[in-house]
Amino acid sequence: MTTKTAVPAVNKPVKNRLTPIAESIERIRGYPSTLIVYKTNASKYYWVRFFFNGKNRIKTTKSESSKDAKTFAIQFYKDALLDVSASRKSNKRNAFSVVANQFFETTERNSNSKTYKSDINRYRQNILPFFKQQDIETITNAQLNEFVEELHKTKIKPATIKHHIVVLRKIMKYAIANQLMPNLPVFPRITGRLQTSVKRDYLTKDEYEKVVKTAEKLAAAKVKVRTQTITLQMKYLIQFMVNSFIRPSDLRVLKHKHIKKRGEGRDAWLTLNHPATKTNANEVQAMPATVGIYASLVQQLKDEKLPTKPDDYVFFPQIRENRTTAMEVISRLFKKIIEESKIEEKTGKKITLYGLRHTAIMFRLIIGNVDTLVLSRNARTSQNMIDKFYASHLTTDQVRRQLHNIPYKEVIKKISTKKVTAKKTSATTKTSSKTIQK
Structure with a gap:
């Protein structure tokens, strides 16, 4: 066994x-x-x-x-x-990242602040991740074409791709000037329209009021989008943007210390001195309605037990560490409000958060009778941009009242006075003539 x-x-x-x-x-x-x-x-x-x-x-x-x-x-x-x-941990003196870093160090002090920020942002986001530690003098036309193709895949517009190439050319010219590469490679030609004039949708007065009421309704119902509850913060955010001309990107940086109340009573208004997020940092003169909107917002933040100190963010201060996340949350909540309002479904419009800025500018053009130079300065943009993008929806019928806003009574009175004077003069002349004949 x-x-x-x-x-x-x-x-x-x-x-x-x-x-x-x-x-x-x-x-x-x-x-x-x-x-x-x-x-x-x-x-x-x-x-x-x-x-x-x-x-x-x-x-x-x-x-x-x-x-x-x-x-x-x-x-x-x-x-x-x-x-x-x-x-500069790379052992290669000619490493692309090292040369580029030296270029930005030398140009920071002598460059226009806006241009420098734009260049370095494009460098960090797309150029550096592509070329990394490659020896700068080994970059070829084929690689540049590949880089452009990668940018096209991300749906970046041709104008922005062209700007990336401009930054690359600046870095390489710096390398040549410092004898780090012999000559420039042949750069690819960027095809496609470099700029498009697109009419940007905005809200009419009735649509704007509908969006505000929808925000109130969803806040009362405590509707959630993912994990975030819609509160009255969104209502005041919508109203504030339409009455202050600010961009969505301004919501990312706007703090209580940037807002000051001016005047008293009916003549009170707010001024905004937040950092520039796109063009310039002109002081913004907000509409008088923002005084009450801002006061209501601050009270809402206190009711939600959220911080309201000078250095705290005005909108969604609970998301302090990552303001990109804050903007994503705001966009999702706004999208839900627009969906519930049914405005896009009924009109075919595409209303985005940026549409609130367009609405603010269009209201001033239609209702306010404001000079476009004054409006562009206050909205931190240019007259050309107002005409090309914001005012592209403007019709002659919408501004008819402004066109007809001439003191006709005074003009007619002057004309009538001239006619009466002319008649009297004529009558006097005839009388004098008869007297002479006699």
Whole structure:
């Protein structure tokens, strides 16, 4: 009889709790395949990982949302590239990131602030991630064409692509001037319309009132969009934008310290001195209605137990650390309000958050009888932009009252006076003539 010997069980190796859960791994389109977000058994949050400069870089996103985790991952990736550029860790003197970093350092003091910010933003967002640590003198026409194709894939407009090429050319000319490359490669020609004049939709007075009432209704019902509840903050945000001409991007930076009340009683109004988010930082003279709107907003923030100190943000101060997220939340809530109002469905219009600025400017053009130079200065834009984009909807019928707003009574009175005087003169002449004849 043969006796079977018991075989001891072999314990399977226990996986590291930080090892990515295979089915949770997600890659980000348009970025290196090594850039991933994933979950582990050690945390409820998503993590980000990518291989760079010979090692894996790993960090928690502190978010349970896949979308938010990907946004964090992209920024983490870009920051890593910029860190290398800033610290000049590359051994290559001619590394693109090193040369570009030197270029921006030398031009910062002598460049127009607006131009410098625009150039460095395009460099950080798209140019650096593409060329990275490549030797600048090895960049070819073929690579430049590939770069342009990548920009086209992201649906960037031809005019903006052209600006990216301008920045690239500036960096390479700096390299040539400092004997870091022999000559410029042949740059690709950017085809397509570089600028389009598009009529931007706005709200009529009745539509504007409908949107405000819809915001009130959804706030009363405490309707949620994802995890965010619509409150009266959105109603006051809509009213404030239409009465202050500000851009959506201004909501990102506007703080209580940037708002000052001027005048008293019926003559009171608000002035805004927030940082420029697109063009200039002219002081904005808001409409008198903003006084009451702002007071109601502040009270609403207090009711929600949200901060209202001078250095706190005016809109959605609860999302302080990441104002990009704040803007995404505001856009989603506004989209819900517009959907519920049925305005787009009934009119075929496309109403975006930017449409509130268009509405503000159109109201002044139609109702206010304001000179476009004055309006453009106060709205931090140009007369050309007012005419090309905002006023493109303006019809002669809408401004008929302004065209007819001439003091006719005074003109007619003057004409009548002249006729009476002429008649009297004529009568006097005839009388004098008769007297002479006699």
